[in-house]
Amino acid sequence: MPLFWIIVLLIVLGAVGYVIGRRKAMSSAGGDSRVLHSLPGYYGANVAMLTLVPALLVLAVWLVVQPMLVGNAISHLIPERVVEEVGSRDLVLGEVRRVADGLDQAVAQGALGRDEARSLSTEVTNVRDRLAEVGVALGSDVRPEVLQAAQRYRELTASANVARAFVVLLLAALGLAYAYVKTHQEFRARNSVEHGILAILLLASTIAILTTLGIVLSMLSETFRFFDLYPWQQFFFGLEWRPSFEGGSELGLIPLLWGTLYISLIALLVSVPIGLFAAVYMAEYASKRVRSVAKPMIEILAGIPTIVYGLFALITVGPLLRDYFAEPLGLGTSSSSVMTAGIVMGIMLIPFVSSLSDDIINAVPQSLRDGSYGLGATQSETVKQVILPAALPGIVGAVLLAASRAIGETMIVVLGAGAAARLSLNPFEAMTTVTVKIVGQLTGDTDFSSPEALVAFALGLTLFVITLGLNVFALFIVRKYREQYE
Amino acid sequence: ASAQGRDTVQVAGSSTVLPYATIVAEAFGENFDFPTPVVESGGSSTGLRRFCEGVGENTTDIANASRSIRESEIETCAANGVTDIIEVRIGYDGIVFASDINGNSFEFTPSDWYLALAAELPVDGEMVANPNTNWSEVNADLPDQEIATYIPGTRHGTREVFDENVILQGCEDTGAMGAMMEMGMDEDAAEEACMEIRADGVSVDIDGDYTETLARIAANPEGIGVFGLAFYQNNTDTLQVATMGGVTPSVDTIASGEYPVSRPLFFYIKAAHLDVIPGLQEYAEFFVSDDIAGPFGPLAAYGLVSDPELAETQRVVAERVTMGDM
Amino acid sequence: MTDAAANSGPDKGAAPKRSIFAQDARTKRRNAAEARFRAYGLAAVIVGVVALILLLVSILSNGASAFRQTYISFPVTLSEDRLDPAGNRDPAEMARVTTFGYLPVIAQAFADAIEAEGLAHEVGLRSLADMISDEAPAQLRNSVLANPDLVGQTLTVEVLAGGRIDGFFKGRVTMESAERDANVTPEQLQLAQALAEAGMLETRFNWDFITAPDASGQRPEAAGLGVAILGSFYMMLVVLALALPIGVAASIYLEEFAPKNRLTDLIEVNISNLAAVPSIVFGILGLAIFINFAGLPQSAPIVGGLVLTLMTLPTIIIATRASLRAVPPSIRAAALGLGASKMQSVFHHVLPLAAPGILTGTIIGLAQALGETAPLLLIGMVAFVREYPAAPPEGLFDAASALPVQVYNWTQRSDPAFVERASGAIIVLLIFLLFMNALAIFLRRRFERRW
Amino acid sequence: MEDTKMNTMRLTERAVDNNEIKMRARGVDVFYGDTHAIKSVDVDIEDNTVTAFIGPSGCGKSTFLRCLNRMNDTIDVARVDGQITLDGEDIYDKRVDPVQLRAKVGMVFQKPNPFPKSIYDNVAYGPRIHGLAQTKAELDEIVEKSLRRAALWDEAKDRLDQPGTGLSGGQQQRLCIARAVATSPEVLLMDEPCSALDPIATAQVEELIDELRARFSVVIVTHSMQQAARVSQKTAFFHLGELVEFDETTKIFTNPEDQRTESYITGRIG
Amino acid sequence: MEDTKMNTMRLTERAVDNNEIKMRARGVDVFYGDTHAIKSVDVDIEDNTVTAFIGPSGCGKSTFLRCLNRMNDTIDVARVDGQITLDGEDIYDKRVDPVQLRAKVGMVFQKPNPFPKSIYDNVAYGPRIHGLAQTKAELDEIVEKSLRRAALWDEAKDRLDQPGTGLSGGQQQRLCIARAVATSPEVLLMDEPCSALDPIATAQVEELIDELRARFSVVIVTHSMQQAARVSQKTAFFHLGELVEFDETTKIFTNPEDQRTESYITGRIG
């Protein structure tokens, strides 16, 4: 049975489960929902849940496992000789699948009879041409072994599919029956359903952990390879970043880190005040109409592709800063600078701070404002002394989000701040960030197993650890200054 | 593992080769029944990394590269089961020096660039920081204009060519290399010292692409940028090209070897995929066919310097000559 | 009445009664501070809006022309000996004639048409062919192969003008620039002008920009956004379908149910930290997990969507948690006191009150995901793709590109004609974004309330 | 003006029978972090009885009240020790579902906390989640009846769809009473339910309490000695977290045993 | 138990002089959207006088009170018509700065709304923004004095640095009183300031009110007729948004003119 129909059937079973579960609960209570432990809907949902969840889980596992098992099974049919000719077993299996798919399609389109497809042989027919007729292109002529394997593959898959449908539907039916039997006036259906939901919520929150794990794992081995090739002392404490193709690169972290912090700092100095003031204005001062226009407009800033900002920095802001600040002040003649990138990035980050803060400020209860106004405080005093402290955790969250984005940004830095790694205090000098170099070294032309390319992984992991530290610090701050209202 | 077999050729790699590969892919899709290949950009290194990840449907079939594959990469490939690799050289990429069309014209020699960009110059047996800030200080024949150059960043393969064919050459031509060795450096150290570029902001590394270099020149019309020939050819209305050693860069002068700064472009085919991925062999043959890669084909029209040994390349592709066999 | 006015005089301290019309020095100071604060707020909003307008104006002024294109129409005689040498109208046989075979047919027909129109010019045949897009032979070949009986007939075709000719009608190319430009001559432009006057050439709205697939660097005039729009759409489907529910679910668990201990602190820090991970690292992750481990195809929107989901999750979680936390505890207590379960109090009361913040997080997260290129670089979606992906769900596994990728690619192309197209793509992207936001903003306005 | 009618303390005349014990608290201690807010309190809440908690502000009445339906669970810093049973079952037992407990032991909070929803939805919320109404008509009926009992119907009937947060202070208080009554709990905990009510509304609520007593038990926190005397059969006097005295209301008000009780109820002002 | 001490309504003995008129309201109408909450009310608030607002719940007492210091400005849907003057100056005049007005006309809200700050900061908030203390010591003094006057000092003195939101209901109410008193307003509006207070605390607050009267005018909303009689010199009776009667307290409670007033103050329960 095709997957689609299994799923449709499952959904139908679930729906039926819901209806009969609900009905049984009601009838066990003599039609009076008041004597039920839970709302009738929960009984239905409980039955539907037990019908669907195990069945779908098994189906999911099955979908992953079946191709592996079938692949294993047919992989025995393929002689070593063929594997050698083609290069890898994987590829032969791919070919087998393609032929099998082609046969399926041919059958589906009526170009081949069912039996014909089963008995097809390379001696009689040119399989490649036959399949080409139904629109399946093959890279080369089909080897007899491959055709046989494909035919076997189809058989196995067909029977596995039958088994799959059987098992899954049986499981669903069992689940349904079990839940149905348990359905009774006293049964704690709400608790059962809520446990299910809680499990889902828990599962969702583990995804973040898994992601972290995945990130660390996917970078760890390459990082170790890097440190095999390059001394860690020079990486962590090196003051020079000078990769070269001829070897003998200097890959010091410090200048990149400095650039990252410097540029992010300027970006935050731009975006946090502007964003916060904008949020306060929108939440406390602006009329509903102004707010409903201004807020979405500012949010668009977050959606403009960073390349636009980058070009804006390169063509407009950079020369402007150079001509009106850097040169008159004698701070250099570079149009790409920390300042340029920081300011432009700051503009991009405004909505990160403003929109979220606006929502949080808006959620502060009106009674607190009243209390303050009633004491003769001005609106700004109220905002500064009552509302912002109460909204602090959310605002810190928003600022962290902005800071995170600043650290992770590439395009604006490349175009606005240049590509030169440099340790300097002058904000009108070109500098660059860790992230830019991660992207650069990863997508560059250097030999991908050289330290110059592998350094990207080490940089990524180091940045990860550093931001982790910053976040711990932020959490500490929030804990310390948090004010819980009500 | 996904159940569906892949039927589209998957290409990844160099952004320099990308325009040519897309031209070919587009024409291939138009003229063959196979679907148009998917051509990814992302750089030679990324392309080769993906290429070497293994054999199988979810790995790329072809890696484009603006340099030849390195020995260590071949080893990694082999470790992952990618043993049979066909190397296809499709032509040459000319590297040109261009400036704003309304500004001064330049006639460079490698020596000029060395003297303008070296971090330190040997003076009287001692290395001193490069004092030159004006082209006329470097070479009295050059216009009186501040030195401001935009050269490819160290992640670009072009930089390697620039370092070796221009800076190192200039270092040797000016005799600086000799002077350094007299100062007691060994050859490697001297070469390294030759190729060290000044970091005082006179020369700016471009980590982006040629459009960024172009934008920088638009922002600073006194700047001189390093471009690919094809890029320059598409922007002759805003850029003027400088000669190098008296030779004007063009498809012809590069093909003949008169113009000194160029590099070969390649793509690498995973031989194991040839019989498996539909259209792969056809695409490769189509790419190197005379219609496409020949001197009068669309690639040349776009700026690729056609390979004089194209026939040999066509044979390599047709007969699937892998790298080990050569 | 009182002598209020008299009392509001300068005698401070002595008289407690002061007019409420006259402000004392301190109130003046405080009011000045208030006015300043308010002005800062307004200025901040204005800075944001002005920056937006500046950026939008520059995008629009560069990109609006991408939606218009120049077409040339003229009759072409499809001669049998060129296009169907075998003469049997068998499409398989006719397919042997490649686009290179169609090129001279078109060029000749164009030259003939100009002559028939009686336009004098000094443009050689080869240069005439250059005025027509390279796309034209493919167009013609496709229609001939689709309908072999056309061979032998004369039909009027409408083909794209070459990029420079098109640029001339959009003001990008001028006679002066053509003087210096190796790719176009003033004579060609003059001829184009004459053709326009004769009605053979017109510039009009260009649907193909939105529907056609990308084209190579030689054919800026033919490049479109069809595949990219589909790819972005599919990816956003995946992101929305996964990131929003997972993000909200995770936040609810962490904020409302999880025991408050070291472990949850760790998770909290960890999520904030994920937000700071550069997006390309998510590409590394995606490549390792979804492609190499799970065996999903490369360049596919499903993988892109999954990677962007992981990238967007922290944003949504941080926003959602912050707004859940902002709901006053008295609301929860009220529900619990009535015998609602925790789950019910969260889903019935807390979540709706937190909805504005959740939607904000979603808007920002999706905006970020929609405009992101770097992680797509490593999973093969920064690519030249000309085949449309199929309808979902299968289409999620087909190769596709994405809008920001198209912008990224086009800004790197050497032909200046791509500049307008990149800006045009940004316009489309922003419209896309506006559509997504419109719903969220509408919902947010419905949920906003103070208590 | 020395109108006696208004000022006479009227003790309930109904005899105080020996009712069954509905809830029993033994040795209950509550800590907020380090502060010991409730110190070893023993109280029996009888069925069909109104129990009043009195005592000076801050003595722990609300805190103890919240122990009775485990609302203290929701305060992070609060910790409850000791044993409290409902119908003989320990409500702090692991197996107890606090949700079910709270459905049986309803609560009206000291600070009115209407949901930011319509008046109708505020009242209908409990019946909805407990499935007390089969049809919309039944629900309407419950809502109307509850609002009537809480003496809010006349004021609210024309604005059922308007937000509950837009009501006056006293109206919000009555709304919260209506909301709690609508779920028909077995025990109703009311934390100063009449603090914001005028005498007439107070009388109506007191009538309601009396009516509820017929079927359930009611615990009421009040600062008004008169109110305690009027509506309750049992009174508990708290002082500084301790239960000073717990006895029949008549006893407490006429012949208190503890010195502290006496000085409180005879305090300068009534 | 019919302890008279507790139940006697004690009218203030001080003579009601003809004081200056501090605030004067003429033809005040308030609308919440379409609802007409206050209907053409005229009231004079005299200096050195306590004015009580009484009336059934929902009759508009709080609404009218909020007009007196323009707190209604913060409610979007609320609209105020008519004229209100403070010392002869129209407080709804364009030139008036509501901030300055509110500094002069302080307010204690019906629902206690402490800031999520420490107890100390809650009280110090007003003095800080109005610059009433030059030094930390002065500020400490103000805080202590205010808390003492609000009868919270003893309970709060050891936990001044703990959040005001962790207080009991009655403590929060006293905190809000202390907070309002700390800014030394000329007119103090108190919306049911004793609703959550026990008799002793109530007495202390009433003492405070009496003390304040010596220097300022106080307006108090209350549901307790006794309280109104005890503390106020003037009483206004509101009913359904109308001002039914406004006169000297003794007059209102002994010899009301309007039938509605009479039936309210003689209402079944006092």
Ligand SMILES: Nc1ncnc2c1ncn2[C@@H]1O[C@H](COP(=O)(O)OP(=O)(O)OP(=O)(O)O)[C@@H](O)[C@H]1O
């Ligand atoms: N924000 C508001 N929106 C709409 N109507 C309101 C609002 N606030 C009060 N009302 C209505 O205005 C009328 C008067 O309310 P007000 O709060 O002034 O009453 P009150 O006399 O203070 O009553 P209570 O003694 O119960 O506090 C009531 O009917 C109330 O429902």
Ligand SMILES: Nc1ncnc2c1ncn2[C@@H]1O[C@H](COP(=O)(O)OP(=O)(O)OP(=O)(O)O)[C@@H](O)[C@H]1O
């Ligand atoms: N969340 C809390 N955190 C810390 N302390 C608390 C908290 N809630 C109450 N307290 C303290 O516990 C003690 C008892 O408080 P509770 O609210 O039970 O008093 P109460 O008798 O209800 O007073 P009132 O009549 O004023 O409402 C008080 O001293 C109060 O300050």
Ligand SMILES: [Mg+2]
């Ligand atoms: Mg209390």
Ligand SMILES: [Mg+2]
């Ligand atoms: Mg009120």
Ligand SMILES: O=P([O-])([O-])[O-]
């Ligand atoms: O992209 P490149 O590898 O050619 O620089």
